[in-house]
Amino acid sequence: MSTLLIITILISFIxxxxxxxxVITKKVPIQRxxxxxxxxxxxxxxxKENHLGFFEFTLNNKNILFDYKAIRHxxxxxxxxxxxxxxxxxxxxxxxxxxxxxxxxxxxxKDWIEMPVEVFFDSLNNLVKYSxxxxxxxxxxxEIYISEKRRxxxxx
Numbered sequence: 425m426s427t428l429l430i431i432t433i434l435i436s437f438i439x440x441x442x443x444x445x446x447v448i449t450k451k452v453p454i455q456r457x458x459x460x461x462x463x464x465x466x467x468x469x470x471x472k473e474n475h476l477g478f479f480e481f482t483l484n485n486k487n488i489l490f491d492y493k494a495i496r497h498x499x500x501x502x503x504x505x506x507x508x509x510x511x512x513x514x515x516x517x518x519x520x521x522x523x524x525x526x527x528x529x530x531x532x533x534k535d536w537i538e539m540p541v542e543v544f545f546d547s548l549n550n551l552v553k554y555s556x557x558x559x560x561x562x563x564x565x566x567e568i569y570i571s572e573k574r575r576x577x578x579x580x
Contacts, residue, residue: 434547453494460492463552505551508536509562524570537566
Protein backbone atom coordinates (compact mmCIF):
# COMPACT_ATOMS: atom_id res chain seq x y z
CA MET A 425 0.00 0.00 0.00
CA SER A 426 2.77 2.48 0.88
CA THR A 427 4.68 1.76 -2.35
CA LEU A 428 1.51 2.41 -4.33
CA LEU A 429 1.10 5.74 -2.53
CA ILE A 430 4.72 6.69 -3.21
CA ILE A 431 4.37 5.77 -6.90
CA THR A 432 1.15 7.80 -7.16
CA ILE A 433 2.78 10.83 -5.55
CA LEU A 434 5.82 10.49 -7.79
CA ILE A 435 3.68 10.25 -10.94
CA SER A 436 1.61 13.25 -9.81
CA PHE A 437 4.78 15.27 -9.26
CA ILE A 438 6.13 14.33 -12.70
CA UNK A 439 2.82 15.24 -14.36
CA UNK A 440 2.83 18.61 -12.57
CA UNK A 441 6.40 19.29 -13.73
CA UNK A 442 5.46 18.48 -17.32
CA UNK A 443 2.35 20.68 -17.08
CA UNK A 444 4.36 23.51 -15.54
CA UNK A 445 7.03 23.29 -18.26
CA UNK A 446 4.57 23.12 -21.16
CA VAL A 447 1.77 25.44 -20.10
CA ILE A 448 2.64 27.82 -17.30
CA THR A 449 6.13 28.80 -18.47
CA LYS A 450 4.68 29.86 -21.82
CA LYS A 451 1.54 31.53 -20.50
CA VAL A 452 3.02 33.66 -17.69
CA PRO A 453 5.50 35.67 -19.83
CA ILE A 454 2.77 36.48 -22.36
CA GLN A 455 0.43 37.67 -19.61
CA ARG A 456 3.19 39.74 -18.01
CA UNK A 457 4.11 41.33 -21.34
CA UNK A 458 0.47 42.33 -21.86
CA UNK A 459 0.30 43.77 -18.34
CA UNK A 460 3.51 45.79 -18.65
CA UNK A 461 2.30 47.13 -22.00
CA UNK A 462 -0.88 48.39 -20.33
CA UNK A 463 1.11 49.94 -17.48
CA UNK A 464 3.62 51.59 -19.83
CA UNK A 465 0.78 52.84 -22.06
CA UNK A 466 -0.63 54.85 -19.17
CA UNK A 467 2.78 56.45 -18.59
CA UNK A 468 3.86 56.94 -22.22
CA UNK A 469 1.04 58.15 -24.46
CA UNK A 470 1.23 56.79 -28.00
CA UNK A 471 3.10 53.61 -27.07
CA LYS A 472 2.54 50.79 -29.56
CA GLU A 473 3.96 47.36 -30.22
CA ASN A 474 5.99 47.08 -33.43
CA HIS A 475 6.41 44.10 -35.77
CA LEU A 476 9.47 42.88 -33.83
CA GLY A 477 7.66 42.68 -30.48
CA PHE A 478 9.22 45.82 -29.00
CA PHE A 479 7.14 48.63 -27.53
CA GLU A 480 7.79 51.75 -29.60
CA PHE A 481 7.45 55.36 -28.51
CA THR A 482 8.52 58.78 -29.81
CA LEU A 483 9.49 61.55 -27.41
CA ASN A 484 10.68 64.93 -28.74
CA ASN A 485 11.58 63.40 -32.14
CA LYS A 486 13.59 60.64 -30.46
CA ASN A 487 12.68 57.03 -31.16
CA ILE A 488 12.59 54.88 -28.05
CA LEU A 489 12.04 51.13 -27.75
CA PHE A 490 11.08 49.15 -24.67
CA ASP A 491 12.03 45.48 -24.54
CA TYR A 492 10.42 43.33 -21.85
CA LYS A 493 11.61 39.83 -20.96
CA ALA A 494 10.34 37.41 -18.33
CA ILE A 495 13.16 35.05 -17.41
CA ARG A 496 12.28 31.77 -15.71
CA HIS A 497 14.46 30.41 -12.92
CA UNK A 498 14.03 27.85 -10.15
CA UNK A 499 11.92 29.97 -7.83
CA UNK A 500 9.77 31.75 -10.41
CA UNK A 501 10.24 34.53 -12.92
CA UNK A 502 12.40 37.63 -13.15
CA UNK A 503 11.30 40.71 -15.06
CA UNK A 504 13.73 42.68 -17.21
CA UNK A 505 12.93 45.92 -19.01
CA UNK A 506 15.49 47.47 -21.35
CA UNK A 507 15.18 50.83 -23.04
CA UNK A 508 16.76 51.64 -26.40
CA UNK A 509 17.42 55.05 -27.97
CA UNK A 510 17.81 55.33 -31.75
CA UNK A 511 21.11 56.89 -32.85
CA UNK A 512 20.85 56.00 -36.55
CA UNK A 513 20.45 59.60 -37.71
CA UNK A 514 23.60 61.09 -36.16
CA UNK A 515 26.90 61.52 -37.97
CA UNK A 516 28.82 58.31 -38.62
CA UNK A 517 32.01 59.30 -36.74
CA UNK A 518 30.02 60.30 -33.66
CA UNK A 519 27.92 57.16 -33.93
CA UNK A 520 31.13 55.09 -33.84
CA UNK A 521 32.22 56.92 -30.68
CA UNK A 522 28.80 56.26 -29.13
CA UNK A 523 29.22 52.57 -29.89
CA UNK A 524 32.46 52.61 -27.91
CA UNK A 525 31.13 54.68 -24.99
CA UNK A 526 27.66 53.10 -24.61
CA UNK A 527 26.38 49.58 -24.97
CA UNK A 528 24.88 49.59 -28.47
CA UNK A 529 22.91 47.05 -30.44
CA UNK A 530 21.59 46.83 -33.99
CA UNK A 531 17.84 46.24 -34.27
CA UNK A 532 16.08 46.21 -37.64
CA UNK A 533 19.15 47.74 -39.37
CA LYS A 534 19.22 50.70 -36.96
CA ASP A 535 21.73 51.51 -34.24
CA TRP A 536 20.35 51.77 -30.71
CA ILE A 537 21.87 52.62 -27.33
CA GLU A 538 20.71 50.17 -24.66
CA MET A 539 20.06 50.91 -21.00
CA PRO A 540 18.28 48.58 -18.56
CA VAL A 541 15.76 49.86 -16.05
CA GLU A 542 17.55 49.33 -12.73
CA VAL A 543 15.33 48.50 -9.77
CA PHE A 544 15.86 46.71 -6.47
CA PHE A 545 12.68 44.64 -6.84
CA ASP A 546 11.89 43.69 -10.42
CA SER A 547 8.10 43.82 -10.14
CA LEU A 548 6.22 45.11 -13.17
CA ASN A 549 5.01 48.16 -11.25
CA ASN A 550 8.57 49.03 -10.16
CA LEU A 551 9.88 48.64 -13.70
CA VAL A 552 7.21 50.99 -15.01
CA LYS A 553 7.73 53.43 -12.13
CA TYR A 554 11.46 53.80 -12.86
CA SER A 555 11.17 53.57 -16.66
CA UNK A 556 10.63 57.32 -17.09
CA UNK A 557 13.79 58.02 -15.09
CA UNK A 558 15.72 55.64 -17.33
CA UNK A 559 14.26 57.25 -20.47
CA UNK A 560 15.33 60.67 -19.20
CA UNK A 561 18.76 59.31 -18.27
CA UNK A 562 19.45 57.62 -21.61
CA UNK A 563 18.39 60.74 -23.52
CA UNK A 564 20.35 63.18 -21.36
CA UNK A 565 23.54 61.08 -21.21
CA UNK A 566 23.44 60.53 -24.97
CA GLU A 567 22.79 64.20 -25.77
CA ILE A 568 25.58 65.34 -23.44
CA TYR A 569 28.04 62.86 -24.93
CA ILE A 570 27.11 63.70 -28.53
CA SER A 571 27.35 67.45 -27.93
CA GLU A 572 30.77 67.02 -26.27
CA LYS A 573 32.05 64.99 -29.22
CA ARG A 574 30.66 67.49 -31.73
CA ARG A 575 32.32 70.33 -29.83
CA UNK A 576 35.64 68.44 -29.82
CA UNK A 577 35.30 67.76 -33.54
CA UNK A 578 34.48 71.38 -34.35
CA UNK A 579 37.45 72.74 -32.39
CA UNK A 580 39.92 70.64 -34.39
